Amino acid sequence: MSRLDTMRVSAQIAVRNLGAHRLKTFIVGGIIFFGAFLVVLGNSLVESIDNSMSRSVIGSVAGNIQVYNATSKDQLAVMGGMTMGDPDLAQIDDFAKLRATLLKVPHVKSVVPMGISGALVTSGNTIDIALERLRGIVRKELDAGTPKDEATQRQLASQLAAQKDHVRQIITVLQGDMKNMKAIVQEQAVNKEDVEVIQKSASDAFWADFDKDPYGALEYLENHLAPLAVDADLLFIRYVGTDLGSFSRSFDRMKIVDGTTVPVGKRGFLFSKFIYEDQLKLKSARRLDKIKEAKDLRGETIAKSEELQRFVRENTQQVREVLLQLDALKTATFRAKLQKELAVPADPKAELGALLAQFFATDDANFQGRYDFFYRELAPDLELYRVRIGDVLTIKAFTKSGYVQSVNVPVYGTFQFEGLEKSALAGALNLMDLVSFRELYGFMSDEKLAEIKTLRASAHAKEVSRENAEAELFGAGSDEPSPAAPSAGASGEVGAKPVKAPPRHIVANATPGVNPEMPEISSPLAAKLRREEARSRVFPPDEVERGVVLNAAVLLDDPKYMRATMPAIVKQGEKDGLKLKAISWQESAGLIGNFINLARGVLMVAIIIIFTVALVIINNALVMATLERVREIGTLRAIGAQKRFILSMLVVEAVVIGLLFGGLGAAAGALLVKIIGAVGIAAKSDVQFFFFSGPRLRPFLNPAAVVAAFVIVIFVATISSFYPAWLAMRVTPRQAMQEEE
Amino acid sequence: MSRFAIDLEIAFRNLLQHTRRTLFLGGAIAAVTMLLILLQGLSTGVRETMIESATTLSSGHVNVGGFFKVTEGQAAPVVTDYQKVVDLVKREVPETAFVVHRGRGWAKVVSDTASEQLGVGGIDIKNEPAFKSVLKIVSGNIDDLAQPGTALIFDNQAEKLGVKVGDALTYSAPTTRGTNNTVDVRVVAIAKGMGLLSMWNSFVPIETLRALYQLRPDATGVVQIMLKPGEIDHVNPIAARLRSTLERAGYRVMDPVPQAFWMKFQSVSREDWTGQKLDVTTWEDEISFITWVLDALRWLTRVLITILMCIVGIGIMNTMWIAIRERTREIGTLRAIGMQRGSVLWMFLLESLMLGLFGTIVGAVAGALIGTSIDRAHLPVAQGLQFILMSDHLHLAVHAPNVVVAIVFITCVTGAAALYPSRRASRLEPVVAMSHFG
Secondary structure (H helix, E strand, C coil), X not given: CCHHHHHHHHHHHHHHHHHHCHHHHHHHHHHHHHHHHHHHHHHHHHHHHXXXXXXXXXXXXXXXXXXXXXXXXXXXXXXXXXXXXXXCCCCECCHHHHHHHHHHCCCEEEEEEEEEEEEEEECCCHHHHHHHHHHHHHHHHHCCCCCCCHHHHHHHHHHHHHHHHHHHHHHXXXXXXXXXXXXXXXXXXXXXXXXXXXXXXXXXXXXXXXCCCHHHHHHHHHHHHHHHHHCCCXXXXXXXXXXXXXXXXXXXXXXXXXXCCCCCCECCEEEEHHHHHHHHECHHHHHHHHHHHHHHHHCCCCCCCHHHHHHHHHHHHCCHHHHHXXXXXXXXXXXXXXXXXXXXXXXXXXCHHHHHHHHHCCCCCCHHHHHHHHHHHHHHHCCCECCCCCCEEEEEEECCCCCEEEEEEEEEEEEXXXXXXXXXXXXXXXXXXXXXXXXXXXXXXXXXXXXXXXXXXXXXXXXXXXXXXXXXXXXXXXXXXXXCCHHHHXXXXXXXXXXXXXXXXXXXXXXXXXXXXXXXXXXXXXXXXXXXXXXXXXXXXXXHHHCCECEEEEEECCHHHHHHHHHHHHHHHHHXXXXXXXXXXXXXXXXXXXXXXXXXXXXXXXXXXHHHHHHHHHHHHHHHHHHHCHHHHHHHHHCCCCHHHHHHHHHHHHHHXXXXXXXXXXXXXXXXXXXXXXXXXXXXXXXXXXXHCCCEECCCCCHHHHHHHHHHHHHXXXXXXXXXXXXXXXXXXXXHHHCCC | XXXXXXXXXXXXXXXXXXXXXXXXXXXXXXHHHHHHHHHHHHHXXXXXXXXXXXXXXXXXXXXXXXXXXXXXXXXXCCEECHHHHHHHHHHHCCCEEEEEEXXXXXXXXXXXXXXXXXXXXXXXXXXXXXXXXXXXXXXECHHHHHCCCEEXXXXXXXXXXXXXXXXXXXXXXXXXXXXXXXXXXXXXXXXXCCCHHHHCEEEEEHHHHHHHHCXXXXXXXXXXXXXXXXXXXXXXXXXXXXXXXXXXXXXXXXXXCCCCHHHCHHHHCCCCCCEEEEEEEEHHHHCHHHHHHHHHHHHHHHHHHHHHHHHHHXXXXXXXXXXXXXXXXXXXXXXXXXXXXXXXXXXXXXXXXXXXXXXXXXXXXXXHHHXXXXXXXXXXXXXXXXXXXCCCECCCCCCHHHHHHHHHHHHHHHHHHHHHHHHHHHHCCHHHHHCCCC
16 A cells, blocks of 8 residues: 555545544643644734734834934933833934935835933913013004094903903912912022012002003013022923924824924924824813713723722812913803803802802703813813913933033924824834934034033133023024033023123032033023024024934834844944944834734744643543544454554544634634624724724734744644553454453 | 432542543633733733832822912922921821822922933922832932932933933922022932833932922922732722811812823913812722723733633533434433432532633643743843833733633533523433433
């Protein structure tokens, strides 16, 4: 008999035996079915999540590959690493050169310069807006040019009174803040001037004299009081400094939501829409949004969800933020509107706070109505966001060496990534122009460092005159705009500084860049100048291109070349004299990138353990099935079957079961994947939005999983049939025939 | 000999008779038991590491922390007039072993060569016995932390900042006024890292922390309550009780939110109150950002063991079917000579239970041995896993109660799997059974 014939016969016998030994078939087949099912389903799910997550990571900020200086102490982590704060990266001095190098590498489509950092933002516009409005009314009233009838006059007077009340209300709050501070802060740390300013602004005498010299009084409030309030509202944000044009071209999921993009060459800031909503929106409105989202998206109810109940409770308790925005006129309008909506008797003396609390005490039945009412009737009269599009942000950051640097940048708009609107992870980073980023990070080009050295030498005793620094920064017609002002390096304080103040000398400290005695000076004129500068100055593209960056995102024309491109980048860097390190998006995403590897590892270990135990159980079932067939086997041997035939018969039998049930199991798994793929798994939390790269995960069948399932199943079936087959092989015809019933 | 002993002997002999089958099935059961015990050991070990590092570095078993808001938009992790809170806790919480207080902060730490953002714990080293005994000091002397202007950092930070004992560091942080303040300190001790939490924690004397933030001498960050042994499992009721006690004493207390204090800044600074509010948390709340690891491990253990028990169950049922078929005539004979149905069922069930018991005991012993030796070996773990396991080496804690539960549980499952086949066996009619061939 040829080998082929043997196979044919043993296959025939195997298929027949499947029916003959139903119990064994059922048990062995069942386990194999389940195993194959699990392999296909688990693998497809993990691969699908991997795939969609990679789209999220690559499409939002990481790009396919991240390149940074190989001499850096830490690994780059664009989405936050294990340590808090920023990783310590060495700088890349010249981005233009880096780009030229990277573009030489095959498959590199585009290169985006980057630097990631975080900073404190002072954003408190309540008093600014209030003072601006007050100034507007005063101007109208004092405007002698246009004739006014009596009615207009009266209206203006009442507006003025209302606005004055509003400002005084804010001052009362500041007074309370000052009292609070004394409860925790050492006495000598409280600035006496601040206390005096607040006392004076709050005094009745000040307001009695207001009309005598309204402009003078306004100036006093704007210059001395407003800065105290600004410091009150601090917000920590993370941002990427980048070439915004090239960023939006390369990451094409990015879309501007509000406002416009930053014009080429200008300073500018774009808020992530998620942050803008989550942190800058009026808290009451944000909580309404959150409740609505939970109800619409996740089907939660206020009655059942503890979290939503907390939102409602906070909304009813915290109405002060809304109240503070309202002057007397608006307060009256709100009162009337709310009394109508809440169907309570119109009472012009009713306290608005209580009405608002009553309005915000929503339940599942009235929520939708109140939500609509809020946005239709109340929101137009409120400043919904702490920072408006067009405002100038003052960003204070710790530079790399620990001193504080501040920069003014105008906010041009908000952006989001398509499909990732709800994800906190994708929306965690805001965007900023590179020039401002470099200043905040405290970069100094070599020539600037040399300049500082010369300055220090000329000023003797390691001193830098602030006059010189000033000239460097604001020098008229300075044809060499620098990414980092020299004074930043020497003193660590570029922010507000008095232009007309007598020259101040700043001692360079023993610890580079740290000056513990640094006084905080604020002069409105300098601040104004800087704000003007922030808006109007246009930086030549060359400066943006040729300056320092921390890292660069590399986008490839085809992601499958990622592994090959990474060493190519390093090699090309060496050739061009750059020490580069290239890491994949998984690595640059840090923990999140590791997650999928962890999931894959866990799945693999689980499958190995499951199949090991399955192997033992299948083996046991086969052994017993074989022992039952000793007589049959003996008979076969007696009629001339060779040992090898018996062996192959039994192994083939197991493999046939494996193939049949493994196939069925894989098919069932594939079917389930298809069904889930058609329906989609809805993302419920913001993390899931990121992992699913959109509102729904649509798993796809991974062909490799099906192949893997078959390989594993056949392997297990073969291995587990060897021992029983070996037992059967040893059965002699005589032994079998003698076997007692 | 009693009936039970005879039954046991019969079951035992039957198992012995089918050595191969017994060995395979028993082996599978033993493997699953071992796996269960190892996975449980891992969960427990991770939990113990978490409790230890959390309660050493950033939390007591129960904490009274909180926020002081100077203005609406700004929250400082400060408890004012803390001595009153300490007295109240000592009076009202009898489970307390001891109470310490620490300052909380977050600063930029600058050395000559590098800088890093680190958490700053203000500590009164003289009153922190547990802290001293748990930390492993690599170099320097921890007692020097009693002097002002000193700092204790961890080895990973020392490496990053490029400093050794005796070197200077500058801490820079924004004060409650939004302005920045700096303090120069000298490194007096470098401790061995304790996993994730020690990566971003450093310690200075509390006076130094107050100087950094310009705080009054009666301000601290958190009052940490360490409970007496055995009370650690009751942290939640104790925290709830403490919350109402504080409220009765006139404090404003925040709603319980299971998050670490530094995760609450955003929500707290967006609330519209000012002044002091206290926040009672447990150690689990303070490391909530990492406890998902425990949940994931437990979930994984459950799923894996369920699947495996299903497979083993199928194997046991298969074996029982075949055993019953083989022994049909024997059953018939036994029934014919007067054995009751219940006894037949019991006989088969006992056999399976005994197999399960032997299997699980062998597995449990093997699991406990392997687990303990892995723990002893102090196997180092990869950097990525350190984040999850909160330790630089593998810690498995195999405890007797867990082992017993595993043995009982799996034995019961094997018994349950045998129930149906045994019932079938007991239902056989004696006449039919005796004339059965095959």
